[in-house]
Amino acid sequence: MDLEMVKYLADLGKLYFTDEELEENSRHMTSIVELMDTIKEIDITYDPLKDNKNVYLPDLRKDNCEPSMETEKVLKNAVNRNNCFVVPKVVE
Amino acid sequence: MDMKNAKISELRKLLDEKKVSAAELCKECFDNIKANDDTYKCYITLTEELAYEQAEKAQKKINESKASALTGIPMAIKDNICTDGVKTTCASKMLEDFVPPYNATVMEKLNSENIVMLGKTSMDEFAMGGSTQTSAFAKTKNPFDSERVPGGSSGGSAAAVSAGFCAAALGSDTGGSIRQPAAFCGITGMKPTYGRVSRYGLVAFASSLDQIGPMARSAEDCGIILNSICGFDIHDGTSARNEVPDFTAKIGKDIKGMKIALPKEFFDKGIDEEISGAVMKAAETYKSMGAEIIECSMPSLKYAVPAYYLIACAEACSNLSRYDGIKYGHRSEIGDSYEELIMHSRAEGFGEEVKRRILLGNYALSSGYYDAYYGKAMALKQLIREEYAAIFEKCDIILTPTTPTTAYRCDENISDPVKMYQADICTVTVNIAGLPAVSTPCGYDAKGLPVGMSVIGRQFDEQTVIQAADAFEKTFTRVSPKL
Numbered sequence: 001m002d003l004e005m006v007k008y009l010a011d012l013g014k015l016y017f018t019d020e021e022l023e024e025n026s027r028h029m030t031s032i033v034e035l036m037d038t039i040k041e042i043d044i045t046y047d048p049l050k051d052n053k054n055v056y057l058p059d060l061r062k063d064n065c066e067p068s069m070e071t072e073k074v075l076k077n078a079v080n081r082n083n084c085f086v087v088p089k090v091v092e
Numbered sequence: 093m094d095m096k097n098a099k100i101s102e103l104r105k106l107l108d109e110k111k112v113s114a115a116e117l118c119k120e121c122f123d124n125i126k127a128n129d130d131t132y133k134c135y136i137t138l139t140e141e142l143a144y145e146q147a148e149k150a151q152k153k154i155n156e157s158k159a160s161a162l163t164g165i166p167m168a169i170k171d172n173i174c175t176d177g178v179k180t181t182c183a184s185k186m187l188e189d190f191v192p193p194y195n196a197t198v199m200e201k202l203n204s205e206n207i208v209m210l211g212k213t214s215m216d217e218f219a220m221g222g223s224t225q226t227s228a229f230a231k232t233k234n235p236f237d238s239e240r241v242p243g244g245s246s247g248g249s250a251a252a253v254s255a256g257f258c259a260a261a262l263g264s265d266t267g268g269s270i271r272q273p274a275a276f277c278g279i280t281g282m283k284p285t286y287g288r289v290s291r292y293g294l295v296a297f298a299s300s301l302d303q304i305g306p307m308a309r310s311a312e313d314c315g316i317i318l319n320s321i322c323g324f325d326i327h328d329g330t331s332a333r334n335e336v337p338d339f340t341a342k343i344g345k346d347i348k349g350m351k352i353a354l355p356k357e358f359f360d361k362g363i364d365e366e367i368s369g370a371v372m373k374a375a376e377t378y379k380s381m382g383a384e385i386i387e388c389s390m391p392s393l394k395y396a397v398p399a400y401y402l403i404a405c406a407e408a409c410s411n412l413s414r415y416d417g418i419k420y421g422h423r424s425e426i427g428d429s430y431e432e433l434i435m436h437s438r439a440e441g442f443g444e445e446v447k448r449r450i451l452l453g454n455y456a457l458s459s460g461y462y463d464a465y466y467g468k469a470m471a472l473k474q475l476i477r478e479e480y481a482a483i484f485e486k487c488d489i490i491l492t493p494t495t496p497t498t499a500y501r502c503d504e505n506i507s508d509p510v511k512m513y514q515a516d517i518c519t520v521t522v523n524i525a526g527l528p529a530v531s532t533p534c535g536y537d538a539k540g541l542p543v544g545m546s547v548i549g550r551q552f553d554e555q556t557v558i559q560a561a562d563a564f565e566k567t568f569t570r571v572s573p574k575l
Contacts, residue, residue: 008453013409013450014416015206018438025451031510036398039468044370046471053486061326073193084288085418092431 001029095120096256096548097572100165100313107154114147114154117259118208120356121166125257128575132515133239134252136171136321137179138211144420150206161316162205167456168258171212172219173304175199178209182295183227184217186421186441196293197328198262198304198321205320213248217443218412219264219297221245222515224270225506226445233502234276235573236541239333240499241271243524248305250277254573260276260308260317263504264294266301267400268494268519271531274307275494275544278533280561281307282314285552286526288330289318290325297329298407300333301400301523311530311561315339318554322443334552342559348382350560353487357393358518365497370535370543371493376568378491388490393521400520401478401513402456402469409453415441448509451559473524480525482549489560493518494531494544518546526553530561533570540571 006026010017016024071083079086095103095117096129107113122140127137143166150164172182175193176199181187195203202209216223224247225444232247234240235255242251242475250273253261257437263270274281274312282305289304296302306317318339325331328514355374359368417423417437422487424440427433442450456465483490495518505511522529528549535543547564 001455003324004241005455009454009458010453012454013447014413014434014438015447015450016432016435025448026564027171028448028509029451029455032401032448032513033455035454035513035553036456036465039398039402040464040474042392042468043396044468044471044475046467047474050474060329067194076193077190078418078475086109087418088428088430088433 001033031039096124097309098259099309100259100316104161106170112455114150114208115144116560117164118143118166118210118254120146121210121258124255128255129257131233131295132235132251132255133232134213134248134255134257135168135211136181136183136214136229139178139209142178142239143208143313145207145209145361146206150208153206153286160205162202162320163207164172164208166208166210166259166512167202168210168213168249168252168261169199170215170246170261170263172215172264172295173198173214173262175209177374180212180295181229183215183229184443184446186415188422190420192293194293197290197325201321205315213246213252213261215248216445217243218295218446219245219266219269220408220445220449222268222512223506224248224273225502226443231502234499235575236278236499237435237539239501240541241276241502243276243499245539246270246307247273250274250279250281253277253307253309255575260306260313262304263307264302264304264525266297266404266533267516267523270305271308271494271529271544272516274531275533276499276543278306278542278573279309279392280311280314280530280532280565281305282318282530283522283528284318284322284554285332288322288528288552288554290323290331291330292325292327295541296411298404298413300407304404310565311532311558312340312343314530315343315554315558325498332552339554339558342555345559347378347560347563350383350489351386351487352378352383353386353388353483353490355388355390355393355483355490355492358388358492362517363493364498367496367543369493371545374534374545374564375491381563386487388486390479390483390521392472392479393517396476396521396524397513397517399469399472401452401517402465403473403524404491405449405453406456406466407453409436409450409457412446412450417441419445421448439443445509474539476521477525480521480527488556490545490548492548493545493555498539498541498543499536522546522548525526527551528557530557532561532565532569535565536571
């Protein structure tokens with residue numbers, strides 16, 4: 001797998017890599033994709049009608065407002081201020 | 093009695109007859125942990141103070157004759173299962189300081205029985221690996237040989253049970269993460285049917301494959317724990333509404349006439365002869381008990397590893413997208429913009445193997461590659477399920493090796509991801525098909541390392557799987573590791 005593709009996938013995965021890390025991942029991904037390519041030998045197609053037998057739509061609860069986790073608890077593991085998550089400025 | 097190797101049923105008797113107290117049992121475990129866990133590194137977090145508080149509550153229940161099967165039993169919990177107020181790291185720097193504000197459903201259920209939680213066990217980072225050497229905090233060693241891996245990803249739980257650092261543990265299994273370490277450490281581990289146990293509060297790796305299960309010293313113990321943790325949960329839409337039986341009810345029943353299938357591909361080249369030999373010997377033991385052995389075939393096995401990795405990584409890259417350094421988890425000091433902050437937080441928080449799997453998942457789902465990889469892997473999932481269904485038309489259980497080799501040295505395989513992935517060949521199809529399976533020891537190799545065999549059953553037929561595994565266990569003499 002070439003560096004360009006690794007960089008593209010890293011961007012999709014929101015991962016920052018140094019140049020050395022990109023090269024190392026290019027090497028590993030090449031051998032991993034070779035292993036994945038073995039499935040190309042078999043000629044079969046996915047049939048979506050065979051799946052999702054276990055989804056019970058009546059189990060879904062009504063779209064009513066119900067008590068949820070307290071804000072204080074939700075924010076406990078985050079950098080927070082005034083009951084809000086803190087993020088870098090996103091608007092000019 | 094040697095409490096280090098005692099089963100839950102034996103401890104229950106001792107507790108109920110007041111021959112030992114819950115606090116004494118708890119102390120015995122912590123004494124063992126303090127004496128030896130520096131070498132084996134099973135635990136990431138010990139919860140000693142909490143454990144003694146829980147032991148006191150359990151003792152009260154025992155004294156009032158209100159104990160249930162797990163009251164006062166010292167247990168360890170894999171560190172990807174959320175525990176309210178107790179750090180849950182997933183063995184990742186990303187969650188190094190994460191303290192869940194809620195309990196996983198399995199923890200609510202275990203706490204309602206008043207178990208004694210000793211601590212949180214190490215694992216491969218985000219359950220991605222088969223060695224527990226990708227843990228950011230505790231690279232667990234095998235109690236049978238501290239130079240060797242305990243397997244993974246639930247390696248901390250498996251080693252803790254094997255070493256007598258707890259009576260039983262919970263693990264999670266996405267592609268063999270309960271059964272493979274159970275095999276390497278010489279204990280019994282069970283992956284229940286997909287949907288049998290709620291995944292609510294289990295940090296997600298691959299949601300269509302993940303399942304929480306018990307790790308213990310016998311199939312019966314696994315059944316006792318499964319009785320406690322299973323059942324429908326409103327918080328997990330994939331948990332099953334199926335009737336919940338007593339999973340230990342068929343234990344001791346005659347297995348005469350039981351049909352046991354051996355898929356020939358699981359005994360081909362690539363599987364150590366000592367392992368295939370030990371499993372074949374176990375088949376002979378079953379035959380001597382009156383079971384019928386049937387040869388069968390699973391041609392799709394050769395494609396199982398890539399199919400598994402494509403599906404698992406596709407789901408993982410989506411599940412792990414929640415780690416942005418903002419809502420919870422590691423937050424980088426670098427990054428002036430929102431985008432930069434996320435990219436640096438993830439780069440610093442995730443280890444190499446986790447990043448590789450995110451790359452592979454994104455590759456499988458990318459435009460231009462989706463049909464060739466993810467689509468084909470999903471087609472293979474259907475084929476593997478059909479092949480299992482065809483085999484189960486002719487048999488009651490399937491018997492296979494759990495691993496192609498016994499526990500390898502800590503410096504082997506780790507730098508070669510392809511070799512690591514291929515080692516999952518014996519376990520991944522069970523997750524792909526959503527079946528229940530137990531791994532139990534069936535021999536020891538020339539180095540004295542445990543060999544595990546897997547008993548696989550039909551969906552939701554854990555009773556027969558436990559019955560068959562227990563029947564073999566009663567004929568087999570286990571060796572305990574010498575610490």
